[in-house]
Amino acid sequence: MEAEVKDQLVSIEKPELVAPPNWEPVIMGILCNWCSYAGSDLTGTSRIQYPPNIRIIRVPCSSRVDPWFLIKSLQTTADGVLVSGCHPGDCHYITGNYYARRRFLVTKKLLNFVGFHENRIQFSWVSAAEGPKFAKVVAKVTEDIKKLGPLHLYKKENFEKK
Amino acid sequence: MNVETFVTDKAGLQKFYEAIMADRETYAPVEKFGKFDFKRVTHLSECDPESPIAKTQSIKPLFFPRTAKVMKYVATSAGTDVSEVDEDPLAVKRVILGAKHCDARALQVLDKVYNWDYIDTDYQKRRENTLIISTRCDKADAHCFCTSLDYDVENLNAMDVLIVNGADGKIFIKAKTEKGSALLNTDVTRHASRVTETDAAPELKKQYDAFAASFRLKMDYKEVNAKLSKIFDTPEFENVSGNCISCNTCAFVCPTCHCFKISDEKLKDTGVRYKSYDSCNNGYFTLMAGGHNPRPAKYRRWRQRAMHKFVYYKERFGENLCVGCGKCTMACPVNISIFEVVNQVTG
Amino acid sequence: MNYTKQIQDIAAKLFAEGKIDVFVGYRMNGFDDNQVPVLITDPQDVSKLVFTDKSVFNLVNYLKTDHTRRKRVGLVVKGCDSRSLNLMLTENQMKRENLYVVGICCEGVVDEAGQKMQNCVECVVPDAVVSDELLGTPAGRRPYKVNVDIAALAEKPLTERATYFEEIFENCIRCNACRHSCPLCYCAKCCIDQETSTLYNGANTTSAAFHALMTWSLHLAGRCVDCRNCEKACPSHLPLHLLHKQNESVIFENFQEHMAGVIPEDRGAFYKYSLKDPDDFIM
Numbered sequence: 001m002e003a004e005v006k007d008q009l010v011s012i013e014k015p016e017l018v019a020p021p022n023w024e025p026v027i028m029g030i031l032c033n034w035c036s037y038a039g040s041d042l043t044g045t046s047r048i049q050y051p052p053n054i055r056i057i058r059v060p061c062s063s064r065v066d067p068w069f070l071i072k073s074l075q076t077t078a079d080g081v082l083v084s085g086c087h088p089g090d091c092h093y094i095t096g097n098y099y100a101r102r103r104f105l106v107t108k109k110l111l112n113f114v115g116f117h118e119n120r121i122q123f124s125w126v127s128a129a130e131g132p133k134f135a136k137v138v139a140k141v142t143e144d145i146k147k148l149g150p151l152h153l154y155k156k157e158n159f160e161k162k
Numbered sequence: 163m164n165v166e167t168f169v170t171d172k173a174g175l176q177k178f179y180e181a182i183m184a185d186r187e188t189y190a191p192v193e194k195f196g197k198f199d200f201k202r203v204t205h206l207s208e209c210d211p212e213s214p215i216a217k218t219q220s221i222k223p224l225f226f227p228r229t230a231k232v233m234k235y236v237a238t239s240a241g242t243d244v245s246e247v248d249e250d251p252l253a254v255k256r257v258i259l260g261a262k263h264c265d266a267r268a269l270q271v272l273d274k275v276y277n278w279d280y281i282d283t284d285y286q287k288r289r290e291n292t293l294i295i296s297t298r299c300d301k302a303d304a305h306c307f308c309t310s311l312d313y314d315v316e317n318l319n320a321m322d323v324l325i326v327n328g329a330d331g332k333i334f335i336k337a338k339t340e341k342g343s344a345l346l347n348t349d350v351t352r353h354a355s356r357v358t359e360t361d362a363a364p365e366l367k368k369q370y371d372a373f374a375a376s377f378r379l380k381m382d383y384k385e386v387n388a389k390l391s392k393i394f395d396t397p398e399f400e401n402v403s404g405n406c407i408s409c410n411t412c413a414f415v416c417p418t419c420h421c422f423k424i425s426d427e428k429l430k431d432t433g434v435r436y437k438s439y440d441s442c443n444n445g446y447f448t449l450m451a452g453g454h455n456p457r458p459a460k461y462r463r464w465r466q467r468a469m470h471k472f473v474y475y476k477e478r479f480g481e482n483l484c485v486g487c488g489k490c491t492m493a494c495p496v497n498i499s500i501f502e503v504v505n506q507v508t509g
Numbered sequence: 510m511n512y513t514k515q516i517q518d519i520a521a522k523l524f525a526e527g528k529i530d531v532f533v534g535y536r537m538n539g540f541d542d543n544q545v546p547v548l549i550t551d552p553q554d555v556s557k558l559v560f561t562d563k564s565v566f567n568l569v570n571y572l573k574t575d576h577t578r579r580k581r582v583g584l585v586v587k588g589c590d591s592r593s594l595n596l597m598l599t600e601n602q603m604k605r606e607n608l609y610v611v612g613i614c615c616e617g618v619v620d621e622a623g624q625k626m627q628n629c630v631e632c633v634v635p636d637a638v639v640s641d642e643l644l645g646t647p648a649g650r651r652p653y654k655v656n657v658d659i660a661a662l663a664e665k666p667l668t669e670r671a672t673y674f675e676e677i678f679e680n681c682i683r684c685n686a687c688r689h690s691c692p693l694c695y696c697a698k699c700c701i702d703q704e705t706s707t708l709y710n711g712a713n714t715t716s717a718a719f720h721a722l723m724t725w726s727l728h729l730a731g732r733c734v735d736c737r738n739c740e741k742a743c744p745s746h747l748p749l750h751l752l753h754k755q756n757e758s759v760i761f762e763n764f765q766e767h768m769a770g771v772i773p774e775d776r777g778a779f780y781k782y783s784l785k786d787p788d789d790f791i792m
Contacts, residue, residue: 013671067727068700072708075716076429088788098782102764105787106730106779109759110723110752113662115671124792137792153671154678154719156427156710157231157434194680195746219744228682229713304540378540404548404576409689411744414682425704425711436712438683446698460575495690495742496566497538497545 011149012117025145028078029056029138030065032097035086035127042131050135051142054082061085063096067107070121074111075156080120080145082138087125097125115153119144166337166346167362170354175325175333179206181350182257182295190259191218200224200258211260211295215303216492220417221258221265225272225288228414229438232424237431253287257345261296264308264487266320268417269294274479275420293341296321300373305488307379307501312387312482316370328365336362379501383482389508391473394465402503403464405496406443412467412490412498413441418483421447442466468504510616512560512644516585519611519642523583524552529609532583533571535564543621548576560585565618565626567736569593569692572603581607587615589628591637592734592770593692598639599774602695612640614647628735628750631656633768653761653768656754680745681718683711687739687749688725693732700724726752731760731778732769763787 009019031037037058043050059065062085073081083104091097104123112118122144124137170178182188183204190209191198198213200221234246269289276282299306309315318324322342326334335354337343413419423440426433440447443463449455457463475483484500491499520532536547536557544563548571549555567590571577586594591612598605614636617629631654636647662670688694701721703709710717726733726749733753740749760766764786766778 013667015668068708068724071720071723071727075720088784095782098784098786099779101786101788101791102779102782103727105763105790106756106759107727108790110727110730110755112667113659113670113755114674114719114723114752115667117667122792123790140792153675154716156716157234157714194676195748197744197746199680199745229717400576401550405546405571407570407574407686407689407742409686409742410684411686411742414684415744423711425709427710427712428707436714438712441684444685446702493744495686495738497543502539 009146009149011152012147013115014152017150017152019150023150025053025079025142025150026077027054027138027141027145028073028081029054030059030062030069030073030081030083031056031126032062032064032085032092033058033060034092035090036062036084036124036134038128039084039126039130039134042128043134046131048132048135050138053142053145054138061091061093061096061100063091063093063100063103065100065103067103070107070111074116074120074151075154079151080122080141080148082122082124082141084124084126084134084137087127090127116151117148119148120151165359166343167357167359168335168346168351168354169328169357169362170333170335171331172333174353175335176206177353178335178350179211179259181352182259182345186293187254187256188259189221189224189256209259212297213260215262215299215306215487218260218262219415220268220487220489221261221294222268222272222417222419224252224256224258224292225269225285226420226422227252229436230284232435232437234434235432250284250287253284253291255291257293257295259295261294261321262487263296263298263315263318263321263324264306264485265417266294266296267308267313267318268485268487270320271418271475271479271481271483271485272420274481275475278479293323293345294321295323295325297325297327298369298373300327300369302373302377302379303488303492304378305491305499305501306377306486307381307488308486309374309377310379310381311383311484311486312476313485315374316367326366326369328362328369332365334362334366336366379488381501381505386504386508387472387476387482390469390504391477393507394469396507398507398509399465399468400461402498402506403461406460406464406498407495408443408445408460408463409495410439410441410444411493411495412500413443414439415489415493417487417489418471418485442470464503468500468507471500472504510560510562510613510645512613513558515644516560516611517555517558520549520555520558520583521552523609524555528581529583530580531577532558533568533577534558534583534585535560535566535568546571560613562616562618565620565737565741567593567690567692567734567738569597570690570738572597572692573695579607581609583609583611585611585613586637586640587613587618588632588635588637589615589734589736590692591639592634592768593736595639595770595773595775596693596732596734596777597695599770599776608641610637610640610642612637612643614643614645616645616648626737627656627658628737631735634771638771639773655758656750658748658751659755659758662751675715677747677751678718678722679715681713681715681722681747682745683713683718683721684744685721686742686744687722690738690742691729692736692738693729693734694725700728722749722752726756729753730756731766731780733757734769 011017085097191213192201198218203209236243276285319338421440471484523529532549535544
């Protein structure tokens with residue numbers, strides 16, 4: 001049997017760094033308690049499969065997410081981050097997600113400006129009833145990050161990939 | 163000891179530097195964003211050993227790094243596993259080019275505190291392994307006052323090799339220590355010619371006299387030191403520290419400041435411990451458990467700074483801690499000059 | 510641009526009438542033609558005050574120190590400085606009745622080499638927006654232009670930007686002078702300096718510098734007035750304006766916000782929202 005010749009997967013921001021074989025991305029998921037977290041719970045109870053690369057953290061509201069968290073996630077084990085909240089107009093705290101989406105835009109643009117690919121941090125609105133949507137969102141994010149390769153920028157000491 | 167002295171010209175000096183870089187780990191001023199910092203270089207084109215003093219950082223980070231990893235630890239149920247304690251990338255044999263003589267003097271002063279109640283073996287090793295080549299400045303900068311302090315700038319032997327620009331493009335290379343002599347006796351000096359110490363002396367003296375005359379700032383050190391030790395409670399400190407913004411910059415660029423802090427970057431049971439610079443000017447320097455701040459008011463921190471530099475260290479170790487390089491004034495966002503502060507406070 | 514005489518007169522009058530305890534202005538540094546801030550408490554020192562196109566430092570920074578807290582302060586502000594003052598007042602950092610503000614209609618300041626500073630060339634709000642007394646002739650608002658440096662960097666490919674910024678973060682020595690010289694960074698203890706947090710990083714590694722500078726610029730987004738105190742304070746000469754101007758341009762283009770601090774009582778961009786904010790980047 002002939003060995004398959006594969007293209008080597010590299011880190012898109014630093015093309016000299018090659019991904020190890022069978023590399024799987026680590027995605028940090030920050031979900032708001034009332035909509036997205038409940039939505040992801042529904043995905044699970046509906047037995048809909050989604051990629052296991054995501055690690056979920058629950059916050060009360062998407063506006064709890066300080067841009068600081070996104071920076072910190074990217075500096076530790078995460079190769080990408082997904083932040084998800086309630087649809088605009090449906091926030092449990094009325095206006096939280098309106099403030100959050102302003103912050104998200106600026107953070108995404110700034111990270112892109114300093115050299116991160118824009119798909120490294122992604123956002124979604126997923127309601128508590130949208131089980132299938134959550135699965136689709138996670139699949140899309142995982143696929144996107146897989147294409148970008150491992151993240152190697154500014155990792156903290158303990159989290160540098162060897 | 164026959165003091166090795168050589169004379170050469172600009173081209174010969176370049177070849178001297180290149181010969182040194184060829185087979186020794188060399189650090190020299192490298193320009194970045196308009197400022198010069200000492201980095202590892204392999205070619206003369208990467209660096210400028212004659213960088214202007216106003217824009218050059220000190221060589222202190224090569225002996226007391228801005229950040230040094232102390233250890234890595236992992237806590238398990240069997241105990242704590244500590245690793246990576248031995249690596250010290252700076253403890254190799256190296257040469258520093260283009261050190262200013264105030265920087266070299268700063269190391270002599272720091273030697274005292276690092277050999278005091280606790281012998282800092284890391285610092286010792288780095289000092290033993292490093293050769294310092296210093297070019298004497300031709301002209302003082304606006305903030306320098308090294309000749310006003312308690313050390314003999316002309317005959318300083320803090321560096322291993324001294325380079326002096328003489329008249330008519332002549333450049334003198336002189337050994338100041340045994341290590342320096344040993345270096346100059348190798349073939350790095352093959353493009354220079356030997357001269358005797360007595361022959362070179364008049365030119366060196368002439369350069370020094372011109373240099374000493376170029377200082378804008380001069381103080382009577384003995385008087386200042388005597389007065390300062392008696393006026394701890396003067397309200398003048400409040401006036402001079404008014405526009406300080408407690409930003410840490412002066413301590414970070416100072417060639418003799420040696421305060422540090424230990425920080426742990428941890429995640430659950432694993433972590434890395436770092437030792438990095440700290441500044442007594444910081445608002446929360448040495449904050450104690452429970453929240454007590456020993457120096458909450460800004461004027462007290464400035465008083466501490468001035469007294470440490472000009473009184474306390476001299477009392478304890480016999481050397482003035484401030485070496486008169488003026489880097490703090492240049493780096494300060496509001497250009498506070500320790501020279502002016504000390505003069506204003508002593509009246 | 511020279512308001513030295515007027516400012517000396519105003520300060521003298523304020524002291525004579527007993528209206529202020531301390532006057533914050535500029536004085537010559539004593540050895541060349543550059544100026545440094547000065548806090549005057551003795552009316553006899555009023556003659557030290559100057560104001561020309563070399564009066565660069567944003568003095569609103571001094572409203573967070575011991576020397577001015579709970580005292581009555583006289584202050585000189587240019588266009589950008591006054592906006593940071595407005596934000597400080599909006600964020601309840603001091604009482605307006607304790608301040609006597611001398612506003613300047615600024616024509617731009619120059620750096621030590623005598624060149625007009627970049628933020629003055631691109632200035633949108635040159636006239637002081639809050640003052641008890643306004644000196645100079647108002648020039649009015651100018652149109653907003655994207656900063657030339659970030660426009661140039663945005664054209665470069667991702668990997669080039671990554672390398673360029675890596676050099677910047679490598680050269681940061683974590684002295685925190687940028688934070689201390691920023692008038693809007695008044696937190697008693699910065700969030701990233703909390704030693705008990707697992708997010709703490711006091712060390713001077715490149716990753717720590719990235720963490721510090723990015724968090725700082727994002728916490729300042731929508732509030733930065735582009736006074737360049739941070740850049741002037743930085744001992745490693747890092748081009749910090751790149752981060753702040755990038756945030757400013759995104760805010761300006763997408764949220765149609767005025768420049769920070771132009772309207773009194775108006776908070777920064779992140780304290781407001783619009784139902785029409787861009788949403789298309791969210792799935």
